[in-house]
Amino acid sequence: MKTKTTTLLVIGGGPGGYVAAIRAGQLGVPTVLVEGDRLGGTCLNIGCIPSKALIHVADEFARACHFSNGNALGIHVEKPAIDLAQAQAWKDGVVGKLTGGVGALLRKNGVQVVKGWARIVDGKTVEVAVQEGEPLRIQCEHLLLATGSVPVSLPHLPIGGNVVSSTEALALTHKPKHLVVVGAGYIGLELGIAWRKLGAEVAVVEAAATVLPTYDEELTKPVLASLRKLGITLHLNTKAEGLTDSGGLRVRSSNADEFVLPADKVLVAVGRVPRTAGFGLESLQLDMAxxxxxxxxxxxxxxxxxxxxxxxAGEPMLAHRAMAQGEMVAEIVAGKKRRFAPLAIPAVCFTDPELVVAGLSPAEAEARGIEVTVASFPFGANGRALSMEGGEGFVRVVARRETQQVLGWQAVGKGVSELSAAFCYAIEMGARLEDVGSIIHAHPTLGEAVQETALRALGHALHI
Known part of the structure; x- marks a missing residue:
C-alpha cells in the first residue's frame, strides 16, 4: 500500500470540506482532500443547487401557464408545454459548471484531491480505497471530518421503486400523476411546490399540526395559504403507514381514521441525520452529542x-454554516486565532412565498428572558413587492427593548431570501433600530421594508 503524508487531511468534498481545503491551500498548508463521489457533496450535486434550479424551472413554467389564461398584466401566450428531459439536462449543466469550478479552485490552491472512499485507522491515519489504482494510506497531522448527512429513512417506507428520496425527486424526467410528499419541512415543501407547478397532483402528509413546524405560525401562514391556492392537498396530524398492494399510500390521521392516497411516487422528506457510518468513525471513540x-x-x-x-457536527444543517466552519478550521491549523461564535446563521426556505430567519425570534428571546420590541411591516405597503405581484408577507424585527439593539429578523414573501445578508449585517454589527431606520434604502426595493420595519418599531413608520 502506498503511503502519503500531509499536514491537513479532509474527508468529504462538500461545502465545508472543499472550502476548508481551499482556504488551507491559500495559507500554504499542505492539504489532501478525499472524496468518494463528486466534489461539491450533497449541496452542489443533489441538494441546494439542483433543487433551486428545478424550482426556477417550475416557477417559469407556472408563469407561462399563468399567462396562457386571463391575467391582470394583459399578457397572452399559447398554452405552454415542458420537456422535462431538457429541463433536467439544463439543471445538470448548472451543477456541472459549479462542481467543475470547485475542482479548478482546489487545483489552483495546490490541494491534492484523492478520489476514493476513506476509512479511518486512527486519528493520524486514513486508508483510502481509490477509484483507480491501488489502495492508499494517508498520514496527517490534522484530520478534518466533513462527511455531511444522509436522509432519514422510514422502516415502513424504504427508498426504492415508487418511494423516492429528494435525490430521485430532483431527477425525474417524467411528471408523476400523483405525488405524495411525506414531511412538510422545507425539503418536502420546496419539492412538492415545484412538482405541483410542473403539473403533478400533490398531497403532503405531516405528523405535526402545521407545515414547517420549526417556524412560528405567523411566518408560515402565508406559505399555508399559498399551498392551498396552488391546489396542494394537506393532511396534517397524519402519519404515513406504508404502501398498499395497488401502489397507494396508506395513512392514519390523529383521530385514528385510516385512508389511502393515490400515489405513483412517494417522496420521503422527514429530515436528515449526520453521516457517521461507513468510514470508521467509531474507531476514534469521539464524544458525541x-x-x-x-x-x-x-x-x-x-x-x-x-x-x-x-x-x-449537528444542527443547523446548512451549507453556509459548514463553509464558515471549514474556513475557520483551516485558519486555526495555519496558526491563526479563530472561534466559531456567530450571532446569526440565516436559514431560508425556498417555498412559495420564500421564508427567511436570522437571529432570535420573539419566542426565543422570551425563552432567554430578554425583554424585546417586536414590529413588522407588510409587503402589501411596499411598492416593489406590489409591482412584482408579490404583496403577500412581511418583514419582522426583534430588538432588545432597553437598548434597541437588533437581535433577530424574520420575513416571508416573494424574493425575501435576498434580504438575509442585510439581516445578518445588522445583527453581527450590533446595529440598533435607529441605525437601520436612518440608512437610506434604494427605492423601489424590497429592502425598504427592512427600513420601515425598524421605523415602525421606533413608532414612526412612514408608509403604514
Whole structure:
C-alpha cells in the first residue's frame, strides 16, 4: 500500500470540506482532500443547487401557464408545454459548471484531491480505497471530518421503486400523476411546490399540526395559504403507514381514521441525520452529542487535532454554516486565532412565498428572558413587492427593548431570501433600530421594508 503524508487531511468534498481545503491551500498548508463521489457533496450535486434550479424551472413554467389564461398584466401566450428531459439536462449543466469550478479552485490552491472512499485507522491515519489504482494510506497531522448527512429513512417506507428520496425527486424526467410528499419541512415543501407547478397532483402528509413546524405560525401562514391556492392537498396530524398492494399510500390521521392516497411516487422528506457510518468513525471513540460529533467553539472534537464541521457536527444543517466552519478550521491549523461564535446563521426556505430567519425570534428571546420590541411591516405597503405581484408577507424585527439593539429578523414573501445578508449585517454589527431606520434604502426595493420595519418599531413608520 502506498503511503502519503500531509499536514491537513479532509474527508468529504462538500461545502465545508472543499472550502476548508481551499482556504488551507491559500495559507500554504499542505492539504489532501478525499472524496468518494463528486466534489461539491450533497449541496452542489443533489441538494441546494439542483433543487433551486428545478424550482426556477417550475416557477417559469407556472408563469407561462399563468399567462396562457386571463391575467391582470394583459399578457397572452399559447398554452405552454415542458420537456422535462431538457429541463433536467439544463439543471445538470448548472451543477456541472459549479462542481467543475470547485475542482479548478482546489487545483489552483495546490490541494491534492484523492478520489476514493476513506476509512479511518486512527486519528493520524486514513486508508483510502481509490477509484483507480491501488489502495492508499494517508498520514496527517490534522484530520478534518466533513462527511455531511444522509436522509432519514422510514422502516415502513424504504427508498426504492415508487418511494423516492429528494435525490430521485430532483431527477425525474417524467411528471408523476400523483405525488405524495411525506414531511412538510422545507425539503418536502420546496419539492412538492415545484412538482405541483410542473403539473403533478400533490398531497403532503405531516405528523405535526402545521407545515414547517420549526417556524412560528405567523411566518408560515402565508406559505399555508399559498399551498392551498396552488391546489396542494394537506393532511396534517397524519402519519404515513406504508404502501398498499395497488401502489397507494396508506395513512392514519390523529383521530385514528385510516385512508389511502393515490400515489405513483412517494417522496420521503422527514429530515436528515449526520453521516457517521461507513468510514470508521467509531474507531476514534469521539464524544458525541446525540447522533452528531460533539465539537467546541473551534470545531475541535474530543481527540487532539481531529476536527468535525458541517452536518456531522449537528444542527443547523446548512451549507453556509459548514463553509464558515471549514474556513475557520483551516485558519486555526495555519496558526491563526479563530472561534466559531456567530450571532446569526440565516436559514431560508425556498417555498412559495420564500421564508427567511436570522437571529432570535420573539419566542426565543422570551425563552432567554430578554425583554424585546417586536414590529413588522407588510409587503402589501411596499411598492416593489406590489409591482412584482408579490404583496403577500412581511418583514419582522426583534430588538432588545432597553437598548434597541437588533437581535433577530424574520420575513416571508416573494424574493425575501435576498434580504438575509442585510439581516445578518445588522445583527453581527450590533446595529440598533435607529441605525437601520436612518440608512437610506434604494427605492423601489424590497429592502425598504427592512427600513420601515425598524421605523415602525421606533413608532414612526412612514408608509403604514
Amino acid at each position: 446525540g447522533r452528531a460529533v460533539k465539537v467546541d467553539e473551534q470545531c475541535r472534537t474530543s481527540m487532539r487535532n481531529v476536527w468535525a464541521i458541517g452536518d456531522l
